[in-house]
Amino acid sequence: MKKVLIDGSCIVTEAMARAGADAFIGYPITPANLLYQYAGRRFPLMIPAPDEITVVQWMSGLSACGRIPATATSFPGFALMLESINMAFMMELPMIIILVQRLGPATGTATCGAQGDITLLRGMISGGHQLPVLCPSGFTDCWKLGALSVSISAGLRSPVIFLTSKEMMMTVRSFDTDKLGILKPVKRVFYQGDDPYKSYQPAENGIPPFLPVTSSRWQVRLNASTHDNEGILQHSTPGALDNTRRLDQKAVSRLPEYTFFDLDEQDGACTIIMSYGITSAAAGEAVAAIRKRGIRVSLLVAKTLFPVPDKYYEILDRYERVVIAEENINAQYARILFGARLPERVIVAGSIGKMVRRDEIIKKVISPL
Amino acid sequence: MKPILNSPDLPYCRGCGHSLIAKGTAKALEALGIQPADVIIVTDIGCHGIIDRCLNTHTVHGLHGRSVALGAGIAMGLDNPDKEVIVFIGDGGSTIGLQHILEAARLNLDMTVVVHNNMLYGMTGGQSSGLTPRDFKTVFPESGNPYESYDLCALLVSQGAARVSRIAGTGDLSSHLQEALSVRGFSLIEVVEVCPGYGVKFNPGRNLREIIATSGKPAGKWENQRESFVYPRGTKTEDLLGDLRFIDQTNDPVAPFSLALVLSGSAGEGVQVAARLLACAAVGAGYHVALKGNYPVTVGVGFSSAELVISDRPAGSHDTEIPGVVVVTSGDGLSHIRKRIAGMKKGMLFIDSSLPVPETGSDIYSHDFRSAGARSASLYALLVFLKTTGYIPVEAVFRAIRDQGYDKKVQTGRLRSLIGC
Numbered sequence: 052m053k054k055v056l057i058d059g060s061c062i063v064t065e066a067m068a069r070a071g072a073d074a075f076i077g078y079p080i081t082p083a084n085l086l087y088q089y090a091g092r093r094f095p096l097m098i099p100a101p102d103e104i105t106v107v108q109w110m111s112g113l114s115a116c117g118r119i120p121a122t123a124t125s126f127p128g129f130a131l132m133l134e135s136i137n138m139a140f141m142m143e144l145p146m147i148i149i150l151v152q153r154l155g156p157a158t159g160t161a162t163c164g165a166q167g168d169i170t171l172l173r174g175m176i177s178g179g180h181q182l183p184v185l186c187p188s189g190f191t192d193c194w195k196l197g198a199l200s201v202s203i204s205a206g207l208r209s210p211v212i213f214l215t216s217k218e219m220m221m222t223v224r225s226f227d228t229d230k231l232g233i234l235k236p237v238k239r240v241f242y243q244g245d246d247p248y249k250s251y252q253p254a255e256n257g258i259p260p261f262l263p264v265t266s267s268r269w270q271v272r273l274n275a276s277t278h279d280n281e282g283i284l285q286h287s288t289p290g291a292l293d294n295t296r297r298l299d300q301k302a303v304s305r306l307p308e309y310t311f312f313d314l315d316e317q318d319g320a321c322t323i324i325m326s327y328g329i330t331s332a333a334a335g336e337a338v339a340a341i342r343k344r345g346i347r348v349s350l351l352v353a354k355t356l357f358p359v360p361d362k363y364y365e366i367l368d369r370y371e372r373v374v375i376a377e378e379n380i381n382a383q384y385a386r387i388l389f390g391a392r393l394p395e396r397v398i399v400a401g402s403i404g405k406m407v408r409r410d411e412i413i414k415k416v417i418s419p420l
Numbered sequence: 421m422k423p424i425l426n427s428p429d430l431p432y433c434r435g436c437g438h439s440l441i442a443k444g445t446a447k448a449l450e451a452l453g454i455q456p457a458d459v460i461i462v463t464d465i466g467c468h469g470i471i472d473r474c475l476n477t478h479t480v481h482g483l484h485g486r487s488v489a490l491g492a493g494i495a496m497g498l499d500n501p502d503k504e505v506i507v508f509i510g511d512g513g514s515t516i517g518l519q520h521i522l523e524a525a526r527l528n529l530d531m532t533v534v535v536h537n538n539m540l541y542g543m544t545g546g547q548s549s550g551l552t553p554r555d556f557k558t559v560f561p562e563s564g565n566p567y568e569s570y571d572l573c574a575l576l577v578s579q580g581a582a583r584v585s586r587i588a589g590t591g592d593l594s595s596h597l598q599e600a601l602s603v604r605g606f607s608l609i610e611v612v613e614v615c616p617g618y619g620v621k622f623n624p625g626r627n628l629r630e631i632i633a634t635s636g637k638p639a640g641k642w643e644n645q646r647e648s649f650v651y652p653r654g655t656k657t658e659d660l661l662g663d664l665r666f667i668d669q670t671n672d673p674v675a676p677f678s679l680a681l682v683l684s685g686s687a688g689e690g691v692q693v694a695a696r697l698l699a700c701a702a703v704g705a706g707y708h709v710a711l712k713g714n715y716p717v718t719v720g721v722g723f724s725s726a727e728l729v730i731s732d733r734p735a736g737s738h739d740t741e742i743p744g745v746v747v748v749t750s751g752d753g754l755s756h757i758r759k760r761i762a763g764m765k766k767g768m769l770f771i772d773s774s775l776p777v778p779e780t781g782s783d784i785y786s787h788d789f790r791s792a793g794a795r796s797a798s799l800y801a802l803l804v805f806l807k808t809t810g811y812i813p814v815e816a817v818f819r820a821i822r823d824q825g826y827d828k829k830v831q832t833g834r835l836r837s838l839i840g841c
Contacts, residue, residue, distance in 0.1 A: 264480065
């Protein structure tokens with residue numbers, strides 16, 4: 052057994068590097084600084100940028116050259132990145148943005164964790180389109196999902212958000228590194244056709260093959276404005292709007308390939324606790340404690356937050372009551388799942404300024420019974 | 421050789437300097453014998469950006485004012501002197517993206533930026549920009565720009581650009597562009613034009629050379645002798661996990677307990693190291709540990725605290741809100757933790773004997789921790805805690821000091837003497 056003291060930042064950085072992310076553009080921000088430091092030691096290319104807009108622009112340029120860049124930030128930096136992430140989405144450029152949540156609004160408290168950026172992430176792309184958002188619930192997830200975020204990004208030709216929070220990235224834990232499996236770098240296959248390349252001509256799976264701007268054979272056109280399948284700017288021609296509709300469906304249609312969750316169902320349970328990220332540990336402890344009292348309860352830990360997998364509704368619809376535990380005070384994921392007016396059967400255990408505690412979740416499950 | 425432009429018909433107003441730039445760039449590249457497939461032209465929002473469809477090169481059309489940063493990323497990603505990265509940007513884009521241009525110049529990235537400076541925002545109705553000369557009239561202010569414009573060239577020369585030039589956008593521009601494209605490193609050419617749609621209309625009777633001559637930003641060429649951006653290839657570790665120190669675990673049976681402990685002291689007094697060593701000792705003794713540090717952003721002053729959960733079960737949620745043990749070694753530490761101490765209805769408080777004992781329901785253990793010296797007080801306090809409670813053998817901490825490489829930093833002998841082992 053190889054026990055070490057380790058933080059999530061180290062695991063994520065190593066996982067992404069092993070999976071094939073080969074460049075890191077950094078701008079320091081708490082609580083993402085450990086990722087910056089580890090990336091400087093691990094990534095083949097690590098360049099500090101002067102601001103977060105530059106970060107994503109440089110990443111986009113690197114991605115256009117066939118690299119898979121990554122960065123890490125928190126809300127204030129993420130807010131600056133938004134337009135450029137929209138650009139990368141529109142250009143269909145692979146990259147990974149690690150968003151380490153902290154207490155907001157605005158600058159908030161840099162050294163206090165939170166899960167308060169969920170609503171933002173659902174609406175971050177103008178037009179309401181969606182990006183894959185993966186959220187680790189523990190260190191083994193940091194490893195697996197860290198690597199998967201790289202392969203999903205390359206496979207989908209899309210930015211991927213790796214959503215986490217301060218406690219997951221900064222808290223040091225004893226951990227057995229033998230639990231981390233072998234990771235292999237993603238094998239990217241670039242366009243090899245004999246016909247001139249069209250940057251946004253989708254293959255059968257709805258995803259256009261990628262060709263870097265380093266190509267000496269075919270012309271590559273990348274475009275952040277509304278464009279046709281050749282990448283030529285259009286106003287609102289049918290071809291261009293078809294391309295935008297395809298973009299809208301791209302992440303959604305491939306969702307079954309990257310739907311990740313843990314489900315611990317108990318026969319006869321009427322209540323299910325749902326959680327994600329750092330709060331899922333307290334949710335798991337709550338489930339164990341409730342079961343000890345002889346009360347049946349199930350647990351769903353969501354790891355693919357967006358697009359919301361239909362599977363979650365399939366599961367949640369089996370229960371009379373749903374308790375959603377998340378570290379915010381406005382039921383962000385709960386409202387995305389169930390609407391602004393939460394049904395009576397949906398109860399939320401929330402918190403700000405501190406993590407949601409096990410006992411708070413237990414109380415929500417037990418008190419109305 | 422395939423031409424750079426795929427059509428002689430360009431999408432610009434009659435008399436627009438943008439056409440001259442496009443044709444001049446194409447002619448310059450062809451004169452240099454550069455194939456379209458070896459050229460990446462990055463554009464953004466503005467009239468200059470609608471040239472893409474006329475180009476046989478690779479084209480990348482990005483956000484307003486961000487094309488230099490996008491092109492910089494491409495230049496970094498290419499790492500290939502045989503490829504040309506050319507950025508077209510307007511005067512409006514140059515000011516919203518000024519930081520990007522300064523950065524590319526500072527790094528001396530191998531790329532060429534062509535600023536289409538028609539002295540106003542042409543695509544949005546003719547508003548003045550940061551490069552609009554004083555007194556030049558635009559849709560606003562109609563009476564003429566009351567402010568001095570940026571001297572983009574001077575700014576970039578000061579930041580180390582390999583070559584910067586400003587020219588009037590008339591006639592055949594290809595020789596100027598050829599010169600700019602031949603530079604290894606960051607090169608920018610500011611082409612001053614008069615927008616035929618708005619500039620001519622608002623400034624009747626003025627000509628380009630007169631405008632440049634009276635602007636205080638003369639035509640010219642400036643150079644810095646600098647090496648181009650060098651791709652950083654530092655020594656990298658192959659495996660972050662391989663750099664970690666593994667902790668040998670004892671085979672002794674693990675007594676079942678879970679403990680939330682907060683160590684609270686002063687910055688610079690070894691609080692974080694002491695907590696980490698206790699964590700290592702606990703892991704070595706077979707326990708699961710979660711540890712987080714807490715300190716102000718000014719890391720060298722004020723409190724420093726560490727919160728540990730030690731448990732025979734995996735420490736899942738790291739719940740230290742109501743600690744079982746608090747160890748306080750200084751006044752800073754006490755101020756930081758005082759409220760939580762007051763909330764403790766049971767548990768243990770280990771506190772330096774120089775400090776006042778706060779109201780608490782916990783058992784109090786007062787001891788002269790600072791007799792070990794300020795930098796060792798925290799570690800000594802934890803040793804006292806372990807010796808008092810017996811949760812983990814004191815010897816496990818000394819083993820951690822050795823195994824984790826702290827034996828030269830920690831006064832082991834003195835601590836052994838103080839703790840009596």
